[in-house]
Amino acid sequence: MLEAKLAEAGTLKKLLDSIKELVTDANFECNEEGLNLQAMDNSHVALVAVHLEAAGFKRYRCDRPMPLGVNLSSLTKVLKCAKDDDECTLKAADEADVLNLVYEAKNSDRIAEYDMKLMDIDSDTLGIPDTDYDAEIKMPSAEFARIVRDLSALGESVRIEVSKEGVRFASEGESANGSILLKKEGEIPPVKTDKERKAEKARARGEKPEEDEDEENDGDDEKPKEKKVKKEKVKKEKDADEDVEMDEDEKDEEEFKPNSDDEGEKSEPEEEDDEEEESGKKRKKKANGSSKPAKKAKTAKGKGKAKKEEENQPYFEFGMNSHVSLTFSLKYLVNFSKSTSLTNMVELRMSNEVPLLVDYDFGQGFVRYYLAPKIGDE
Incomplete structure (x- = not known):
């Protein structure tokens, strides 16, 4: 049933x-x-x-x-x-x-x-x-739908070419030709194999990939020896690197000191406010002459615009092992x-x-x- x-x-x-x-x-x-x-x-x-x-x-x-x-x-x-x-x-x-x-x-x-x-x-x-492909393209589904819809008005077929330049969709018709290039700066990563892709999906679900299970089953006898060797190495490294750890602690203290100074700076305006209550003229001058809040507001607006622009940009990435054109x-x-x-x-x-x-x-x-x-x- x-x-x-x-x-x-x-x-x-x-x-x-x-x-x-x-x-x-x-x-x-x-x-x-x-x-x-x-x-x-x-x-x-x-x-x-x-x-x-x-x-x-x-x-x-x-x-x-x-x-x-x-x-x-x-x-x-x-x-x-x-x-x-x-x-x-x-x-x-x-x-x-x-x-x-x-x-x-x-x-x-x-x-x-x-x-x-x-x-x-x-x-x-x-x-x-299970096939290991030479090129992989990941893009918004709405953008892909728009590309194939626009090119279908020109011709009956499309050539998809993946190269170091980017991903190109090209169509040739009787009356017009069209080409759309999707570019991305930086290094082009290799395409993941089918096993790697399955392992990632299994980890995302909280499951153990088959490869990890096979390695655990095959290496049960060798693991205790490896652990003992690693423990001895860790002990020796700890003895040799005690001075380094002390230096890192000192750096942390140095990094912490400016924060305390900032707190001191924050407390100073409170004392100034008390003095300003006694002299109303000084307080008015400082309020009129302070330009810091306006600058902060401008930067906040600029960040909001940048975030909106990033959200509007289409998400696109591709990997390539070799040149592909079909x-x-x-x-x-x-x-x-x-x-x-x-x-x-x-x-x-x-x-x-x-x-x-x-x-x-x-x-x-x-x-x-x-x-x-x-x-x-x-």
Whole structure:
């Protein structure tokens, strides 16, 4: 039996809106880890992979792995009956022919229930290999959507080139050509491997990466010896570096003294205020002649403007192991960009003669698109 409850139906609605034009019928593979969908478009040029984690649901139960064959356009129509903030519960019995959807309103006692017929879809899940890419681009999803939308008005394809100069999107049409360059100053970092990326995600969740667990299991016998050697070295270093530690303490004291002086300076104006109460004329002159508060106000305004400018600037970064230049169909990239409503950031990973990966990673899962490059276009 399957029972999956989402806190907001809007998440599922946005997810289906982003893939319904590429895929018509697909299987939701349900298991203990969550819901998975993998399908190709009719021309077998693009592949869509969707994953909703079990932890992202308010309540999740799946007794055994089961497929749910769904027509995405029909499911979209049923989901339109729910508000974005309604709680959505998906229910299906073992070997059931019907998917039950329940919408619960948060601000009222309204409960809506719908049944949708399931389909028998024969589809083989493709094993997507772990690939180490030569270039990686991370940018705002809205900026990516704008670029592909603007260039699609000029031509049918776009050339994405990653070099030391930056990332260039170029399109050539019959009447006009267009090129957009995203530059970033500084050194270009290398692209992280697939293992490093998985290890980072595991650490972010508070889990131990597989590599760390393997090292712990393999090095159990060697660790006690290493610890003893390290302890002896630490003792010797402590004996040899006692003078250095004293010097650092003296530096800390020296750094602390100016703070005490500042406190003394702060106390002096209080004495001056007492004297100013006795002589009202001096107090007026000092109040009129003091320009320090005005300067502070100006600097505060300047900092606020700088922060606003930093927030308005698009966040962009990229890594590169080698020069990459590939050409793709803009029609598909425009369809991919419909996932912008799910997350603010998008990642593009590229390698020569390898499909492009467009990754939209949001809090409850991810949507990944794989697009084959065009061959023969310069």
